[in-house]
Amino acid sequence: MKQHGGYTAWLYALPAMLLFTMIITVPTVMTFTFSLVEWRRFQPLSLGTIQHYLRLPQDLTLRRAFNNTFVYIVWTLVFEVGVGLALAGIAVQLKRSTLFRSLAFAPVVLPSIVTGLLWQQAFAFESGLLNRLLRVVGLEPLRWLGPPLTVFSVSVVSGWVWAGFFMTIFYAGLVRIPRSFLESAVLDGASPLHIFFRIQIPLIRNLLVLGLLIVTTGGFKGFDLWQVMLRRDPLESGVVLPTYLVRTFFENRNIGYGSAISVLLTVVVIGIMGIVAVIRRVYVGDIEEY
Amino acid sequence: MRHNSARGQWLRRLLVSAVLIVYVIPILWMYVSAMRTDPDFLARPIGIPASLNPGNFVRAYQMADMTRHFGISILVTATTTTIVVLFSSLAAFSFSRLRYRGRNILFSIFFVGLILPIQSFIVGLFVLFRSIGLLNTVMAMILPGAGMGLSIAIVIMKYYFDALPTTLEESAYIDGAGTFLVYRAIVMPISAAIVITVSIFTTINSWNEFLIPFVMVQNQRIRPLTTSLFVFATRFSAQYTLLFAALCIVVTPMFIIYFVFQKQVQSGITAGALKE
Numbered sequence: 333m334k335q336h337g338g339y340t341a342w343l344y345a346l347p348a349m350l351l352f353t354m355i356i357t358v359p360t361v362m363t364f365t366f367s368l369v370e371w372r373r374f375q376p377l378s379l380g381t382i383q384h385y386l387r388l389p390q391d392l393t394l395r396r397a398f399n400n401t402f403v404y405i406v407w408t409l410v411f412e413v414g415v416g417l418a419l420a421g422i423a424v425q426l427k428r429s430t431l432f433r434s435l436a437f438a439p440v441v442l443p444s445i446v447t448g449l450l451w452q453q454a455f456a457f458e459s460g461l462l463n464r465l466l467r468v469v470g471l472e473p474l475r476w477l478g479p480p481l482t483v484f485s486v487s488v489v490s491g492w493v494w495a496g497f498f499m500t501i502f503y504a505g506l507v508r509i510p511r512s513f514l515e516s517a518v519l520d521g522a523s524p525l526h527i528f529f530r531i532q533i534p535l536i537r538n539l540l541v542l543g544l545l546i547v548t549t550g551g552f553k554g555f556d557l558w559q560v561m562l563r564r565d566p567l568e569s570g571v572v573l574p575t576y577l578v579r580t581f582f583e584n585r586n587i588g589y590g591s592a593i594s595v596l597l598t599v600v601v602i603g604i605m606g607i608v609a610v611i612r613r614v615y616v617g618d619i620e621e622y
Numbered sequence: 623m624r625h626n627s628a629r630g631q632w633l634r635r636l637l638v639s640a641v642l643i644v645y646v647i648p649i650l651w652m653y654v655s656a657m658r659t660d661p662d663f664l665a666r667p668i669g670i671p672a673s674l675n676p677g678n679f680v681r682a683y684q685m686a687d688m689t690r691h692f693g694i695s696i697l698v699t700a701t702t703t704t705i706v707v708l709f710s711s712l713a714a715f716s717f718s719r720l721r722y723r724g725r726n727i728l729f730s731i732f733f734v735g736l737i738l739p740i741q742s743f744i745v746g747l748f749v750l751f752r753s754i755g756l757l758n759t760v761m762a763m764i765l766p767g768a769g770m771g772l773s774i775a776i777v778i779m780k781y782y783f784d785a786l787p788t789t790l791e792e793s794a795y796i797d798g799a800g801t802f803l804v805y806r807a808i809v810m811p812i813s814a815a816i817v818i819t820v821s822i823f824t825t826i827n828s829w830n831e832f833l834i835p836f837v838m839v840q841n842q843r844i845r846p847l848t849t850s851l852f853v854f855a856t857r858f859s860a861q862y863t864l865l866f867a868a869l870c871i872v873v874t875p876m877f878i879i880y881f882v883f884q885k886q887v888q889s890g891i892t893a894g895a896l897k898e
Contacts, residue, residue, distance in 0.1 A: 347723075361746070552739070
């Protein structure tokens with residue numbers, strides 16, 4: 333490509349740059365600054381305090397939010413990545429899997445408000461689908477959206493939504509594996525499960541690490557389902573960082589502390605990305621291009 | 623590869639049916655419950671309903687003021703997607719096709735947008751929009767939605783443009799074409815596929831966006847479908863079947879669009895989510 337554009341070339345990037353600066357850069361810098369300011373409601377008093385950060389380690393609700401997030405991440409690794417992998421494993425075995433894959437992917441398209449409200453109804457104690465099914469088989473009904481099940485139940489819904497997404501990614505990886513790899517294993521008498529765990533899964537381990545990245549960072553970003561399904565959660569048994577942030581800032585009008593939580597969340601998410609990048613380098617290495 | 627023993631067949635069918643049940647039953651339950659009366663639903667939430675009547679749909683549509691909120695959602699989504707496609711294709715064109723000092727630095731700035739979650743800047747965003755008087759306007763949904771959609775769109779389009787052959791452009795430049803003509807008449811037309819992909823995931827993200835309108839818009843008149851449904855559900859939480867009907871109204875057009883364009887939607891969303 334030769335020299336094209338000259339003095340006006342950068343103008344093409346200008347609209348995007350301006351919008352990006354207005355929506356991402358400036359507000360991020362503002363948030364970080366706010367966390368170092370002492371506030372009275374929306375009035376800044378003085379700059380250069382670290383009191384908000386000193387408050388973080390003593391905050392019991394914040395600690396619960398972290399706990400819940402870790403539990404949620406563990407469960408969603410099972411319900412999103414694990415189930416997604418199983419679904420992909422089933423899909424590659426089918427002669428025609430289009431309908432199967434389309435159905436499993438469908439919840440991804442739905443607005444989380446709809447998924448959240450639908451499942452809140454399904455979890456309802458008296459009139460919910462799940463408790464009715466439990467009664468039909470003669471079991472006691474459960475309080476799905478209360479402790480100790482709160483986080484587990486939200487994870488189930490996350491799995492219902494996102495397993496199909498991970499299935500799609502893993503499926504795309506599995507069908508790219510050349511037939512010859514698998515045929516020689518079949519000739520050696522390997523069982524389908526053996527082939528799946530020993531050959532197919534290791535060959536898509538780059539995608540599994542990607543799943544790990546999405547799920548671990550997603551645990552610190554997800555807001556909608558928690559907000560929608562746990563509208564009635566007086567004990568805050570299902571508090572997570574994003575909902576706690578919104579509550580601190582938008583309901584309690586605590587702008588300095590809200591910003592400090594925001595910074596903490598940012599640091600955690602970027603830290604996880606760093607860790608996963610290391611895992612990828614060590615575990616995936618130069619995965620063979622096939 | 624395929625395991626064709628009788629036992630394998632049977633097991634496979636069982637697994638597939640189990641999976642389908644898990645996905646279909648909640649949706650089916652939603653549609654059936656929406657057509658029942660509250661007493662009938664409360665007496666037997668599952669099982670054969672006493673009667674089916676579609677009156678709840680009409681009531682839910684009117685009580686939730688769906689025409690208005692559908693309209694707001696369409697306005698916000700269409701504007702957001704237009705801005706994202708226009709701005710990001712222009713920027714990606716310049717990053718991929720034009721040579722100027724600092725272009726790689728400018729491009730790398732957009733990678734920051736792939737890393738930062740919305741929680742990193744939502745507080746500042748709220749305060750900024752409050753101080754410039756844009757809170758509680760449609761702009762408070764359109765601009766943040768578009769700004770957040772730019773990064774992934776620019777990265778995807780830039781790499782797509784990089785892979786395109788340049789021979790057509792070279793001959794156009796020799797014939798005296800300017801850069802904008804090359805962008806408009808050559809690069810964009812042959813990039814229809816990626817424009818569609820970017821449009822699809824931007825549209826779906828914007829249509830489903832919850833946190834931005836939840837935080838930025840408190841005015842009921844301009845709430846999009848998502849947060850208006852949240853308010854509706856809080857107000858009528860005791861009217862179960864009405865709520866189900868409202869959910870059905872919101873979901874049905876999406877299901878139709880999804881099953882018509884399922885291939886494009888699936889690849890569009892996976893492309894949009896694979897922020898690497």
